[in-house]
Amino acid sequence: MSDAFVQLSDLTLSYGKSVAVPNLDLSIREGELIALLGPSGCGKTTTMRAIAGLLSPTGGTITIDGRDVTRVPANKRGIGLVFQSYALFPHLTAFENVAFGLRLQKLPEAEIKQRTEEGLATVGLTGFEKRKPAEMSGGQQQRVALARSLVMRPKVLLLDEPLSNLDARLRLEMRTELQRVQKETGITMVFVTHDQAEALALADRIVLMKDGKIEQLGTPADLYARPETAFAAEFMGFENIFKVEGEEIVTTSGRLPLEARPESPILAWRPDAVTVGSGPHEGRVAACSFAGAHREYVIDSALGPIKADAAITLPEVPLGEAIRFDLPLATARGLAA
Amino acid sequence: MNTSMRHLANWSILGLTLTFLIGPFLIIILAGASNTEYLAFPPEGLTLKWYLKVFTVESFRASFLLSMALAVFGTLAALLLGVPAAYALNRYDLPMAETVRTIVAAPIIVPGIIVGLALLRYMVVPTGVTVTLALFMAHTALVLPYAVRVVSSSMTNLRADMEEAAVLLGCSRLQAFTKVVLPNIRGGVLAAFILGFVTSFNQVPVSLFLSGPGVRTLPIDMLAYMEITFDPSVAALSALLAFMSLAIVFTAERLLGFSRYV
Numbered sequence: 001m002s003d004a005f006v007q008l009s010d011l012t013l014s015y016g017k018s019v020a021v022p023n024l025d026l027s028i029r030e031g032e033l034i035a036l037l038g039p040s041g042c043g044k045t046t047t048m049r050a051i052a053g054l055l056s057p058t059g060g061t062i063t064i065d066g067r068d069v070t071r072v073p074a075n076k077r078g079i080g081l082v083f084q085s086y087a088l089f090p091h092l093t094a095f096e097n098v099a100f101g102l103r104l105q106k107l108p109e110a111e112i113k114q115r116t117e118e119g120l121a122t123v124g125l126t127g128f129e130k131r132k133p134a135e136m137s138g139g140q141q142q143r144v145a146l147a148r149s150l151v152m153r154p155k156v157l158l159l160d161e162p163l164s165n166l167d168a169r170l171r172l173e174m175r176t177e178l179q180r181v182q183k184e185t186g187i188t189m190v191f192v193t194h195d196q197a198e199a200l201a202l203a204d205r206i207v208l209m210k211d212g213k214i215e216q217l218g219t220p221a222d223l224y225a226r227p228e229t230a231f232a233a234e235f236m237g238f239e240n241i242f243k244v245e246g247e248e249i250v251t252t253s254g255r256l257p258l259e260a261r262p263e264s265p266i267l268a269w270r271p272d273a274v275t276v277g278s279g280p281h282e283g284r285v286a287a288c289s290f291a292g293a294h295r296e297y298v299i300d301s302a303l304g305p306i307k308a309d310a311a312i313t314l315p316e317v318p319l320g321e322a323i324r325f326d327l328p329l330a331t332a333r334g335l336a337a
Numbered sequence: 338m339n340t341s342m343r344h345l346a347n348w349s350i351l352g353l354t355l356t357f358l359i360g361p362f363l364i365i366i367l368a369g370a371s372n373t374e375y376l377a378f379p380p381e382g383l384t385l386k387w388y389l390k391v392f393t394v395e396s397f398r399a400s401f402l403l404s405m406a407l408a409v410f411g412t413l414a415a416l417l418l419g420v421p422a423a424y425a426l427n428r429y430d431l432p433m434a435e436t437v438r439t440i441v442a443a444p445i446i447v448p449g450i451i452v453g454l455a456l457l458r459y460m461v462v463p464t465g466v467t468v469t470l471a472l473f474m475a476h477t478a479l480v481l482p483y484a485v486r487v488v489s490s491s492m493t494n495l496r497a498d499m500e501e502a503a504v505l506l507g508c509s510r511l512q513a514f515t516k517v518v519l520p521n522i523r524g525g526v527l528a529a530f531i532l533g534f535v536t537s538f539n540q541v542p543v544s545l546f547l548s549g550p551g552v553r554t555l556p557i558d559m560l561a562y563m564e565i566t567f568d569p570s571v572a573a574l575s576a577l578l579a580f581m582s583l584a585i586v587f588t589a590e591r592l593l594g595f596s597r598y599v
Contacts, residue, residue: 054501075504087502091520100516101506145502152506 005030005065005188006051006156012059013046013212020046021212023060028156028190030065033182035203036192037235043212044192048158051190053077065155080149084160086141088133094120094144095129101152119151120144122181139170143177150185159191163198175202196235200224208232230266230335238268238333239307249327254302256281256327264334269327271296274308277317279326285317299325362579369573376569387573397574400558403469404538407554411476412484412533416526418477419484424518426485427492438485445482449542452479457546468549475543480533487532491525492518531589535582 004027013021021043028034036044049055051062053074061070069077088097099116107115120126123143133141142162149157162178163171179202182189193199199206200220208215208223208231216223216232227233230241242249247261257280276297283301294309295316308325317323364378372382391397422441426434444452452475461471495518503513519526544554553561555578563571 052505054504074501075507075509077505079505081502081505083498083502085496085498087496087498089499089503089517089521100503104507104512148502148506 003027003029004063005032006190007063008047008051008060009063010060011047011050011057011062013043013050013055014058015046019058019212021050024212024214026207026214026217028188030188031182031186033179033189033202033204034191035199035206036190036209037194037196037199037206038209038215039194042209044194044207044209045160046212047209048081048160048190048192051156052079052081052158054081078152078155080152080154080157082142082145082149082157082159082162084162084165086133086138086145088141088144088148090133092132093129094125094131094133094136097133097144098148098151100148115151119147122150122184123147123177138165139174142166142174146178146181150181150187155188157187157189159189161193162191164193164195171198178202196237208235225333227268227333228336230268233268233333233335238270240269240271240274240327241335242267242303242327249303251303253304256302258327259329262329262332262334265337266335267327267329267332268335269332271307271309273328273331274306275326275328275331276308276310277314277324279324279328281325281327282322283325285319285321285323288316288319297323299323301325362576365572365579366576369569369571369576371569371572373569375567376572387569388577390568390570391574391577394562394570396553396558396562397555400553400555403472403552404555407472407476408534408537411473411537412480412530414473414477415480415484415533416488416529419481419529420488420522420526423485423488423492424514427489427495428497441485442482444479449479449540450546453543453546456543461547468547468552471547472544472552472554475547476537476540479540479543480537483532483536484529487529488522488525491522491528495521527592528589531585535585538578539582 006026006028008024008026011021011024011026012019013024024043024047026047036047038044046055050057051064053069053072057070061068063069064077064079089100092100095116098119099112102112102115117126117129120129123146125140125143125147128136128140128144131140133144136144142165159178163174166174175198178189178191181187191202200223203220205217205219206223207217210231216228218226223232224236227236227238233241242251244250244258244262244265244267245255247258248255249258249267272294276299281301283299283306285297286300286305287298289296291309292312294312295314297308297310297317299306299308306325306327367380368376368378369387370383370385371377371380371387372384373380422437425431426438431437456471456475460466460474461468466474499517499521500508500510500513503517504510508516539556540554541556541560544557545560548554548557559571559574
């Protein structure tokens with residue numbers, strides 16, 4: 001790819017004898033906001049550390065802005081990293097934390113002051129210059145960490161689980177903040193997360209990883225609507241995933257007929273894609289919870305439990321009572337084996 | 338047991354403990370002020386002349402300087418070895434880390450008499466190093482366990498990602514250590530220095546074996562003095578040294594909350 005700003009080619013990363021990431025290829029465009037998404041142990045953090053230069057690859061190359069940086073040490077790569085724990089320097093004030101990297105470059109004092117103040121302003125922390133990290137909230141500490149990386153004008157900014165340590169309200173605030181900063185600075189950002197909602201909300205493209213390999217790569221809309229594997233579907237909230245044999249759905253508990261023979265060997269339905277209250281099949285209500293706009297049922301069926309959302313307009317079916325449902329082919333997502 | 342009985346028991350235990358801790362100290366202060374030509378307690382008449390005499394004894398002056406030099410430079414050397422050791426033990430998943438920890442702690446566990454004898458028999462005699470150098474090496478080794486332990490405990494809260502953050506901001510590994518690690522363990526290092534200083538200064542058994550003609554640490558010199566002269570000046574000197582230790586620890590506590598690290 002010619003428009004790749006960050007290019008990982010045939011990248012292999014190992015810890016001792018165990019290979020965490022085998023032969024990874026990934027292109028990231030300039031100014032893009034990319035999410036490395038996956039469960040713990042999928043290699044996303046390892047990949048991020050390799051881009052930062054904190055981990056030497058055992059094979060392959062990393063190119064940034066046309067320059068092969070595979071052997072360039074971390075302190076000469078010009079890459080920023082916002083750590084999950086923020087990793088602020090506890091003995092320094094917010095101002096000195098942000099100025100730390102600029103001071104190392106021996107810039108004139110006036111420029112250090114100006115860029116540091118600018119950086120703190122960008123993250124909305126003007127007036128907090130003299131605070132020590134211990135005197136700030138988690139959200140404020142993270143903003144300092146972000147400013148500390150931004151003032152270095154890095155080619156790429158890496159973020160490790162940027163929202164996971166924040167409470168729900170702050171998370172929304174920081175999400176908007178990150179998007180705004182990214183728009184203003186045009187900086188290429190790669191962030192690591194295990195939370196698909198975070199990736200969907202924030203990223204331009206999502207790299208879904210499993211066992212050190214890319215399971216699927218695409219825009220949030222793509223991944224959300226068209227997962228290609230059972231793993232991707234599960235991650236994107238398809239809670240009913242079943243194998244198909246001929247014209248029937250088969251699980252270890254039993255089988256149910258479909259209206260026609262599908263093309264895919266695996267079918268997946270989100271809870272809201274399951275028809276509730278009518279249909280050819282019958283099960284019993286194993287659990288029901290109210291979720292505002294809909295009710296979330298767990299239906300005990302011939303296939304085992306099925307998760308299904310019912311419109312709030314439908315009368316509630318009590319626990320243990322019979323409930324009709326359908327798994328229509330029209331709302332199913334077909335997956336590769 | 339009813340409440341008042343329990344109160345009585347608690348206060349008695351507290352009183353006894355304090356008596357045993359502070360009592361000897363008071364005895365020394367008073368014995369050093371006794372207006373007699375020999376050590377006496379309770380003192381018979383009070384005088385400051387023994388306290389003043391301490392400063393006129395030539396050998397005390399020389400041995401005090403030696404003890405001071407040993408305590409300062411021995412502890413500095415121990416920190417020079419101990420800080421990197423503590424860092425490595427905390428930061429890296431080293432093979433045999435536990436073994437190293439145990440070996441480093443050995444001088445605390447092994448009786449000083451044995452350490453002294455072993456150093457004399459297997460280091461000083463075969464190599465013929467000077468007495469001063471032998472003392473310096475012995476004191477360094479004796480203080481090393483404290484240096485490693487105290488500095489280690491101040492490092493446990495220091496996360497590795499702080500150094501990584503410093504590196505990504507342009508630091509070399511060494512700069513990350515001096516700019517980020519050191520400032521954050523400063524209190525621990527100072528605490529280790531004070532603990533090491535006091536340990537080295539008060540050290541008797543090892544120094545006993547390694548002292549030679551004309552080269553004696555202060556405690557050994559005091560022992561030697563007592564064998565010949567039995568006047569109260571030794572008690573006066575002990576009291577002065579106790580005050581010095583007290584002043585050091587008190588200052589350290591006020592300045593950096595010393596007790597957090599020990």
